[in-house]
Amino acid sequence: xxxxxxxxxxxxxxxxxxxxxxxxxxxxxxxxxxxxxxxxxxxxxxxxxxxxxxxxxxxxxxxxxxxxxxxxxxxxxxxxxxxxxxxxxxxxxxxxxxxxxxxxxxxxxxxxxxx
Amino acid sequence: xxxxxxxxxxxxxxxxxxxxxxxxxxxxxxxxxxxxxxxxxxxxxxxxxxxxxxxxxxxxxxxxxxxxxxxxxxxxxxxxxxxxxxxxxxxxxxxxxxxxxxxxxxxxxxxxxxx
Numbered sequence: 001x002x003x004x005x006x007x008x009x010x011x012x013x014x015x016x017x018x019x020x021x022x023x024x025x026x027x028x029x030x031x032x033x034x035x036x037x038x039x040x041x042x043x044x045x046x047x048x049x050x051x052x053x054x055x056x057x058x059x060x061x062x063x064x065x066x067x068x069x070x071x072x073x074x075x076x077x078x079x080x081x082x083x084x085x086x087x088x089x090x091x092x093x094x095x096x097x098x099x100x101x102x103x104x105x106x107x108x109x110x111x112x113x114x115x
Numbered sequence: 116x117x118x119x120x121x122x123x124x125x126x127x128x129x130x131x132x133x134x135x136x137x138x139x140x141x142x143x144x145x146x147x148x149x150x151x152x153x154x155x156x157x158x159x160x161x162x163x164x165x166x167x168x169x170x171x172x173x174x175x176x177x178x179x180x181x182x183x184x185x186x187x188x189x190x191x192x193x194x195x196x197x198x199x200x201x202x203x204x205x206x207x208x209x210x211x212x213x214x215x216x217x218x219x220x221x222x223x224x225x226x227x228x229x230x
Contacts, residue, residue: 036219
């Protein structure tokens, strides 16, 4: 079985400070990992994904995430937060060693950036 | 490309009524899925499909049916609506192989209220 956990319901950061949104996962095989962002009353938008290769993945809007296999984590980071980054962020995982496996999302973390 | 479209945007049902939420994509994606989003629960997978004629259950399939007769369309049927099915429903699609695999494109959502 596969699962993904986002341990923080909310993260509050001052504008200009670095931010981290945490994600840990569990799969029986090797993972595909994703981050999505949701703005109010909108569908989710893709930010970045880890498939293979370099553990540091760069994505949209200056976000990046680091895959850590030993800690089964895929934390989302940004060096300098903007007020416009305030949104709901979702981590997702798929077991890439299962041909018909599904994509499972975490419960989401609300990121609030204060001016 | 219209991307992923969902109809209707809003719907109010009475307990026991049935209805179909429509989802269509024009990107020739093999993988399509339905999620429901509830406060504090994140996105939970209802059903998914890896191609025309192939569907499978997700995390919360009870009370919902799906079929995939064409690549483009993936309707979600509520057989007998219950108040517990009040939620926002998102359809998503993606390639299931190649370099763009698993980057999901989400529809705008359907907000369903069951009285």
